[in-house]
Amino acid sequence: MNIISKNRWVAPMLSVLLVCIVGVNVVQATGKWNEASDSKQMTELAASGQNNQTSTQEERRMMEDGTSLSSNLSAQTVAWTESLPAKNWLTTAQEEQELQEAKAKNKARAVAAAKAKKEAALKLAKVKRAKEVAAVTTPPQKLYFTRTKLLNQEDSKLATWSYSVSDKELHLLQKIVMAEAEGEPYEGKVAVANVVLNRLRSANFPDTIYKVIHQKSQFSPVANGRMKRVVPNEDSIKAVNAALNGKKEVADDTYYFLSLTLADDLTVARSQKKVKTIGHHTFYK
Structure with a gap:
């Protein structure tokens, strides 16, 4: 009992000592861990800084290389431009001017061609008109x-x-047209002259204008004396001249005509083929 009584302080001391030892160990361990953590963070920071420095250096180098490349390209562009032949902007402007001049010349040629074509058409129209005038006057x-x-x-x-x-036959032809078609339209007068000339051409009728007109029982104004009394008017003269110059109101195989309302003999109308009607006259072949 005495022994226990004397040594009862030992256990508390041992407990305290054990706690101290454990605490020291924990502190040491915690310090080491913190040191290791701090060391790791420092290492990472150092590496990051080194990387940033490297990146900055790389960017600086790239910028320098870019500036250098730009300078090189500019120098090459200048050198290439200086090495171009004499065909420059001045030449291009000259070509543009030549193109405009060529266009102007083409336009002038087109205008001249159109003018010449128009003048030729007018000249042809004048010639045609002159022929038409001559056809009715000469x-x-x-x-x-x-x-x-x-x-x-x-x-x-x-x-x-x-x-x-x-001249006698010309006048005779004008008189028969006047006698037969005085009240008829101009086309009807030409058609009467056509019939006389068609008979002149045909082998089935006399071979002169006089004989054609005076053939027995063919033209009523000859039989009743009207042809002797009439004086050819302007339309009759023009119609005869036109027919003599080739104007045709009826075909070349038309040999007869009559007025269905005035004729006493309608044999032609019953026996011949009708061609056309002009005014009061009906024409047959």
């Missing part, structure tokens, strides 16, 4: 025929035979 002195038709004066080389028209 009768031809000679007629040209083929076996089937009366030719225009321009086609005389195609004729198989010709016929010379005397």
Whole structure:
């Protein structure tokens, strides 16, 4: 008991000592861990700084390289531009001017061509008009025929035979047209002259204008004396001249005409083929 009583302080001391030892160990361990953690953080910070420095250096180097590359490109561009041939902006401007001049010349040519075409058309129209005027004012002195038709004066080389028209026959032709078609339209007067000339050409009728007009029982104004009394008016003269110059209101195979309301003999109307009607006259072949 004495022993226990004497040594009862030992246990508390041992406990305290054990606690101290454990605390020291924990403190040491905690210090080491903190030191290791701090060391790791310092290492990472150092590495990060080194990386940042490296990145900054890399960026600086790239910028320097870019500036250098830009400088090199600029220098190369200048060198390339200086090495170009003499064809520069001045040459391009000259080509543009030449192009504009060429366009202006083409436009001028087109205008001149259009003007020349218009003048040629006007000239042709004048010639045609002159021929038309001559056709109604100037009768031809000679007629040209083929076996089937009366030719225009321009086609005389195609004729198989010709016929010379005397002044007496011209006047006689004007009188028969006036006597037969005084009240008829101009086209009807030309058609009457066409019938006389068609008979002149045909082998089935007399071979002169006088004989055609005076053939027995063919033209009523000859039989009743009216043809002798009439004086050809302007329309009759123009119609005859036009017919002699080749104007045709009826075909070349038209040989008859009559007024269905005035004719006493309608044999032609019953026996011949109708061609057309102009005014009061009906024409047959």
